[in-house]
Amino acid sequence: MKDIVFKEIDGGKPFYLLLGFIGFFVLAALGSAWYMEHNGHWVTGMNNQIVWGTPHVFAVFLIVAASGALNVASISSVFQKTAYKPLARLSGLLAIALLAGGLAILVLDLGRPDRLIVAMTYYNFKSIFAWNIILYIGFMAVVAIYLWMMMERKMNKFTRVAGFSAFIWRLILTTGTGSIFGFLVARQAYDTAILAPMFIIMSFAFGLAIFILVLLGIYKWSDRPLGDSILFRLKNLLGVFIGAVLYFVLTYHLTNLYITENHGVEQFILMDGGVYTKLFWIVQILLGSLLPLALLYHPSTGKSRGWIGIASLLVIIGGLAQMYVIIIGGQAYPMEMFPGKEVVSSFADGITGSYTPSLPEIILGMGGIAVALAATFVGVRVLRFLPSTLADDAVDPHYPAREAEASA
Amino acid sequence: MSEESNIDIYRRRFMSGTATAAAGLAVAPGVMLTEVARAKPADQAVSSDIRWGMLIDTNKCNEGCNDCVTACNEEHNLEGFGRPATDAQWIRKVTLKDKQTGNIQTLPMLCQHCEHPPCVDVCPTGASFKREDGIVLVDKHICIGCRYCMMACPYKARSFVHEKLQDQMPYSPRGKGTVESCTFCVHRVDEDILPACVVACKEENHNAITFGDMNDPDSEISQQLKQHSSRQVRADLELNTGVRYRGI
Amino acid sequence: MIKYSLITLLFSLLLGVYTPGTAADVASGEDTSGPFIPKAQRRFSEEQGCVEPTGEMRANHMEYILDQRDATVHEGIRTRQYSLQECINCHVSDAEDAPRVDNEEHFCSSCHTYAAVSIDCFQCHADRPVKSRFDSLSNSSMHRIGSAAVPPTTLDSEQLKVLSNEDFGNE
Numbered sequence: 163m164k165d166i167v168f169k170e171i172d173g174g175k176p177f178y179l180l181l182g183f184i185g186f187f188v189l190a191a192l193g194s195a196w197y198m199e200h201n202g203h204w205v206t207g208m209n210n211q212i213v214w215g216t217p218h219v220f221a222v223f224l225i226v227a228a229s230g231a232l233n234v235a236s237i238s239s240v241f242q243k244t245a246y247k248p249l250a251r252l253s254g255l256l257a258i259a260l261l262a263g264g265l266a267i268l269v270l271d272l273g274r275p276d277r278l279i280v281a282m283t284y285y286n287f288k289s290i291f292a293w294n295i296i297l298y299i300g301f302m303a304v305v306a307i308y309l310w311m312m313m314e315r316k317m318n319k320f321t322r323v324a325g326f327s328a329f330i331w332r333l334i335l336t337t338g339t340g341s342i343f344g345f346l347v348a349r350q351a352y353d354t355a356i357l358a359p360m361f362i363i364m365s366f367a368f369g370l371a372i373f374i375l376v377l378l379g380i381y382k383w384s385d386r387p388l389g390d391s392i393l394f395r396l397k398n399l400l401g402v403f404i405g406a407v408l409y410f411v412l413t414y415h416l417t418n419l420y421i422t423e424n425h426g427v428e429q430f431i432l433m434d435g436g437v438y439t440k441l442f443w444i445v446q447i448l449l450g451s452l453l454p455l456a457l458l459y460h461p462s463t464g465k466s467r468g469w470i471g472i473a474s475l476l477v478i479i480g481g482l483a484q485m486y487v488i489i490i491g492g493q494a495y496p497m498e499m500f501p502g503k504e505v506v507s508s509f510a511d512g513i514t515g516s517y518t519p520s521l522p523e524i525i526l527g528m529g530g531i532a533v534a535l536a537a538t539f540v541g542v543r544v545l546r547f548l549p550s551t552l553a554d555d556a557v558d559p560h561y562p563a564r565e566a567e568a569s570a
Numbered sequence: 571m572s573e574e575s576n577i578d579i580y581r582r583r584f585m586s587g588t589a590t591a592a593a594g595l596a597v598a599p600g601v602m603l604t605e606v607a608r609a610k611p612a613d614q615a616v617s618s619d620i621r622w623g624m625l626i627d628t629n630k631c632n633e634g635c636n637d638c639v640t641a642c643n644e645e646h647n648l649e650g651f652g653r654p655a656t657d658a659q660w661i662r663k664v665t666l667k668d669k670q671t672g673n674i675q676t677l678p679m680l681c682q683h684c685e686h687p688p689c690v691d692v693c694p695t696g697a698s699f700k701r702e703d704g705i706v707l708v709d710k711h712i713c714i715g716c717r718y719c720m721m722a723c724p725y726k727a728r729s730f731v732h733e734k735l736q737d738q739m740p741y742s743p744r745g746k747g748t749v750e751s752c753t754f755c756v757h758r759v760d761e762d763i764l765p766a767c768v769v770a771c772k773e774e775n776h777n778a779i780t781f782g783d784m785n786d787p788d789s790e791i792s793q794q795l796k797q798h799s800s801r802q803v804r805a806d807l808e809l810n811t812g813v814r815y816r817g818i
Numbered sequence: 819m820i821k822y823s824l825i826t827l828l829f830s831l832l833l834g835v836y837t838p839g840t841a842a843d844v845a846s847g848e849d850t851s852g853p854f855i856p857k858a859q860r861r862f863s864e865e866q867g868c869v870e871p872t873g874e875m876r877a878n879h880m881e882y883i884l885d886q887r888d889a890t891v892h893e894g895i896r897t898r899q900y901s902l903q904e905c906i907n908c909h910v911s912d913a914e915d916a917p918r919v920d921n922e923e924h925f926c927s928s929c930h931t932y933a934a935v936s937i938d939c940f941q942c943h944a945d946r947p948v949k950s951r952f953d954s955l956s957n958s959s960m961h962r963i964g965s966a967a968v969p970p971t972t973l974d975s976e977q978l979k980v981l982s983n984e985d986f987g988n989e
């Protein structure tokens with residue numbers, strides 16, 4: 163294996179056009195945040211029953227994906243798989259960028275975003291949410307240090323330690339994110355310990371899917387060679403993660419079905435929850451899990467870059483659907499305050515909470531993705547994050563052997 | 571209730587009197603001030619010797635009556651914008667129909683002023699807090715409007731202010747982008763006066779709501795809680811709510 | 819860049835304050851520099867205009883209000899001397915057409931615009947005197963909480979003063 167050469171990608175017109183295009187989304191998101199803030203949240207689809215809406219779907223998705231995007235780096239530094247080493251820097255950068263995007267959404271959706279300073283200075287240490295704020299900021303710092311250790315030759319010897327800390331930190335972080343919901347004893351859909359590990363597995367899949375798409379995109383646009391060997395490794399890994407998420411989703415629903423008092427919410431999500439049921443079965447399970455699995459492992463589509471890209475995109479769409487079902491579906495299901503009674507009130511007691519995503523919310527959510535992409539592209543433009551080649555013979559330690567095998 | 575102080579008898583006579591009789595009592599300010607002497611002095615902090623609580627007798631709660639809700643909306647200027655999904659509701663009437671027997675009951679639902687409030691536990695900034703005397707409030711000066719407390723409250727007791735407000739009541743500040751809920755009319759309680767909903771219910775002679783200090787064994791609420799069986803809604807969560815119900 | 823535009827902004831604000839229209843009103847005041855500040859409705863006492871000497875209030879009113887805010891919200895301390903509500907009752911007119919806080923002629927805004935310090939008190943608090951729908955002193959004893967655990971206390975004259983609001987002319 164040759165020495166890997168990391169290089170900034172070229173600037174020039176296409177780069178700035180792309181950046182301008184993404185920047186447009188960022189501006190639009192700022193505009194909708196201002197619009198929501200100026201008028202008050204009644205202009206969104208959110209209300210007193212569904213208090214967290216589409217912005218939170220995007221935000222939690224991005225935050226979860228951020229920790230997953232670090233996977234590639236962890237595999238290389240912690241588990242010493244050299245094949246992944248050339249990709250470790252991008253992995254770290256993407257992790258920070260995705261987290262920044264998710265946090266931007268969360269902050270802009272606050273009722274009082276102008277009080278960000280309050281959120282930073284007043285802490286209630288009993289609050290899992292407050293802990294998450296610390297975890298998020300810490301994650302950025304730890305990953306930044308990790309990147310520095312990787313990129314500064316003199317510091318290389320610390321890479322493994324830094325990588326290990328980042329790995330532990332991200333596990334805690336995703337557990338924390340899952341616990342934001344897991345600690346809500348009030349709501350049937352959330353009151354379960356399995357949410358935290360499920361979020362970790364979800365992060366693996368979502369983060370890797372985004373990683374693959376970004377990798378494919380950047381290498382295509384910057385005209386750098388990207389070998390099949392590394393790509394196929396990644397897509398196989400993605401397949402494993404998708405399977406694992408499916409397994410956890412299955413366990414989650416089976417345990418819930420085992421607990422009698424949760425039958426109601428299960429019936430709601432799985433059978434008669436209307437849009438939530440459709441999103442669950444059609445988008446999350448069929449389009450977001452089974453189809454990409456088939457695409458990734460099918461002998462012909464599994465070898466096509468186009469199809470691998472599509473499969474990754476499907477995983478992302480399925481992931482957003484999954485978040486939608488968990489976050490919004492979980493709130494829409496009426497809270498059981500009086501078992502055995504039919505409940506009627508002026509405050510939507512006893513009926514499914516109604517929610518329709520509004521345009522500003524969606525634009526704000528997309529803006530978060532745009533922030534993440536913009537940060538990534540600027541990062542690879544100004545610093546040496548990407549190897550100038552990822553061609554098979556340049557990066558695959560087993561390449562000669564495999565070549566021989568293939569020709570034999 | 572065998573042994574009662576004179577004050578108790580005196581008080582009960584007033585309470586059982588009709589609304590008109592009571593309203594006819596125009597009390598001179600001087601008299602009121604001696605009466606106020608029973609209240610906590612204005613410059614004294616509340617203490618945990620008291621735990622304010624409320625007992626709601628669903629048998630006395632009238633199905634068509636909405637007076638407690640109206641009184642609350644009036645007191646705190648909660649008139650909405652005609653948008654039920656986003657307008658604030660601190661207290662609401664809930665109608666229950668037994669799935670098996672068809673029996674119908676109604677009751678008011680409000681913040682239960684939990685002893686172990688989930689809203690306070692989850693609040694990232696500490697804006698949601700419990701006063702020494704058990705009243706759970708939002709300090710709107712530090713609330714960032716994240717709505718996590720609304721996710722956590724098992725009683726849907728909280729509302730988010732979705733629009734810009736003006737001319738709020740001086741004792742009940744509320745504003746866009748923050749979360750709010752029933753305050754147990756803390757501004758009244760601090761001056762030893764019953765919450766608006768309790769007064770409204772009394773004035774209609776329904777007397778379905780009893781309010782008082784649950785730590786004081788002699789208070790009317792403690793006596794009633796002792797004599798009759800009552801329930802906490804979602805007692806399984808062990809939040810030790812400050813609002814109890816009879817007859818459900 | 820940002821600094822530069824801020825300075826320009828400040829400068830134009832200064833100029834705005836000194837337009838002849840506003841300057842004419844200042845004639846009634848003691849000094850002619852600074853913004854036009856509406857007069858209070860009452861005096862705190864014979865000797866003193868505001869609840870603390872005027873200079874002290876100008877410099878430190880926010881400290882007083884902040885302390886009072888925490889005491890009231892968290893501890894239920896309801897003395898009135900430093901409460902924001904009383905500031906408004908005394909310094910802002912309750913006339914229908916009286917200027918709101920988004921108008922530079924509002925007592926708070928007059929200075930805060932001048933000093934370019936933004937305040938967010940009035941997102942939650944009324945920016946003008948509002949007639950309370952709850953008036954403790956007119957409530958009949960029927961509405962008192964029965965058998966309060968607090969033993970009857972004798973109030974010293976200070977406390978009585980605070981409770982009765984005599985000094986502040988609050989309705």
Ligand code: SF4
Nearest residue numbers: 681682684687689723
């Ligand atoms: S009822 Fe809800 S809002 Fe009230 S104290 Fe309990 S958890 Fe908090």
Ligand code: SF4
Nearest residue numbers: 693713714716717719
């Ligand atoms: S909305 Fe306000 S009170 Fe509720 S959890 Fe967030 S900061 Fe705390």
